[in-house]
Amino acid sequence: MNNVTTTNTAQTGAATSHGGKFLSFFLKDEEYGIEILKVQEIIGMLPITRVPRTPEYVRGVINLRGKIIPVTDLRSRFEMEEQEVTTETCTIVVQAGGLEIGVIVDKVSEVMDIPISEIEDVPSFGTDVNADFLLGIGNANGRVRLLLDIDKVLLTREIVEIHSSNAGIDA
Amino acid sequence: MPVFRLHRLFKVSDAIEDPTNGLLMIVGDGRRRCALLVDELLGQQQVVAKNLGEGMGKVQGVSGGAILGDGCIGLILDTPELVALARQNGTVSIRKEDLLPQQIAAA
Numbered sequence: 001m002n003n004v005t006t007t008n009t010a011q012t013g014a015a016t017s018h019g020g021k022f023l024s025f026f027l028k029d030e031e032y033g034i035e036i037l038k039v040q041e042i043i044g045m046l047p048i049t050r051v052p053r054t055p056e057y058v059r060g061v062i063n064l065r066g067k068i069i070p071v072t073d074l075r076s077r078f079e080m081e082e083q084e085v086t087t088e089t090c091t092i093v094v095q096a097g098g099l100e101i102g103v104i105v106d107k108v109s110e111v112m113d114i115p116i117s118e119i120e121d122v123p124s125f126g127t128d129v130n131a132d133f134l135l136g137i138g139n140a141n142g143r144v145r146l147l148l149d150i151d152k153v154l155l156t157r158e159i160v161e162i163h164s165s166n167a168g169i170d171a
Numbered sequence: 172m173p174v175f176r177l178h179r180l181f182k183v184s185d186a187i188e189d190p191t192n193g194l195l196m197i198v199g200d201g202r203r204r205c206a207l208l209v210d211e212l213l214g215q216q217q218v219v220a221k222n223l224g225e226g227m228g229k230v231q232g233v234s235g236g237a238i239l240g241d242g243c244i245g246l247i248l249d250t251p252e253l254v255a256l257a258r259q260n261g262t263v264s265i266r267k268e269d270l271l272p273q274q275i276a277a278a
Contacts, residue, residue, distance in 0.1 A: 049244040051223060052181030053231050061223050061236060061244050068236050068244055069224040099226040154226070 019116035022138060024145050025092065025105040028080055032105075033114070033138055033145040040093040040100065042108055045085055062102060064093065071102035072154060078130075096154040103154070114138040119147065132156075172197070174206045175257040180232055186210055200251035203258060207248075216240075220247055232256065 022033035023042075043064070048071060050060040057076035061068050071091060075082060083089075088107035093100060119136040133156075135147040174195060178186030187193035187210045195206040218237035223230065223246075234249035 047243050049236070049246065051227065051230055051233065051246065052183070053233075054227070058227070061227065063238050063242050063244050066238060067224075068221050068238070070227040096226070100224065101226040 019114045019119055019138075021111055021113050022145070022147060023092070023111050024109040026107050026109060027074055027078070027105055028083075031109065031143060031145045033112075033147045034092070034094065034150045035135075035147075036111055038094045038096065038150050040095055043091050043093060043102075045089055045091060045104075059104060062091070064100075064102070067100070069093065069100045069102055071104060073104045074153075075104070075106070077153060094150050094154070096151045099154075101154050103150070112140045114140045114145075114147075172204055172206055173257040174208055175253060176208050177232075177253075178208070180253075180256070198248075198250050198254065200254045203254050205254050205257040207253065218245065218247075 021036040023036050023039050024031050024033045026032070046062040046064070048060040048062055051058065051070075054060075057073050059071045059073045059076075061070050073082075083106065086106075089104065090108055091102040091104050092108065093102050118139045120139070121136055122131045122134045123137075133149055133153045135149045138145045138147045174190060176188070177183075178188065187208070190208055193208050193210055194212060196209050196212065197204055197206050199205075216239075218239065220235045220237055222235050223233070232249055232253050233246050234252075235247045236244045237247055239245050
């Protein structure tokens with residue numbers, strides 16, 4: 001089912017042909033990066049209203065200064081065990097495929113420049129995260145980060161669900 | 172009139188499941204009516220209806236959300252969709268023998 005979606009989201013995926021600035025954050029013990037141009041803002045945890053009949057990783061909706069936006073728990077998205085909210089837990093509001101979506105992460109770390117020469121292709125094994133969701137592996141200041149293709153992470157399964165629920169209504 | 176157990180559609184685990192302990196809220200879409208089993212009625216207020224963000228997509232039974240006075244978000248039910256759902260799944264109706272005599276009289 002996941003395989004079907006890769007083609008749907010291919011055009012929204014960011015090009016890996018250039019390096020650039022990445023915001024790094026932690027999930028479990030691993031450090032990840034997302035392109036800074038996709039990041040709109042970083043906020044603390046706001047009260048979340050759960051929305052029924054949505055996937056487990058969609059935590060619900062929040063009130064972002066009068067605008068309602070959905071929030072996704074990245075740990076749950078990657079099928080990691082849950083963690084209690086701490087003072088460091090925060091929501092990164094990203095623009096993915098033209099949509100505003102909040103992403104809950106354990107803590108944000110820094111913004112760093114990773115030149116293309118320091119980005120390597122993803123090995124097909126050995127990461128917690130599906131290789132389809134990664135742009136590459138970045139190396140900066142002696143630390144390795146998994147660079148996420150946030151468009152694919154946030155949009156992939158949702159597209160399938162929208163299609164399948166439409167099919168259900170037609171049937 | 173069909174009784175619609177909203178907690179089943181919305182998979183709410185700690186809701187009141189016994190219709191005699193909860194409240195039945197009768198809603199209609201103009202032509203047809205159904206009774207929604209709810210825990211509690213909180214009140215009535217005017218709100219601005221918003222969508223749940225483009226990224227959320229369509230949620231069955233929910234038409235949108237509203238920002239309440241305390242900044243939290245309340246979900247707005249899609250009544251016609253719920254009535255249609257309640258009408259098509261006969262399985263959600265409660266049996267007559269589950270009802271108390273005064274409820275049968277009221278229905």
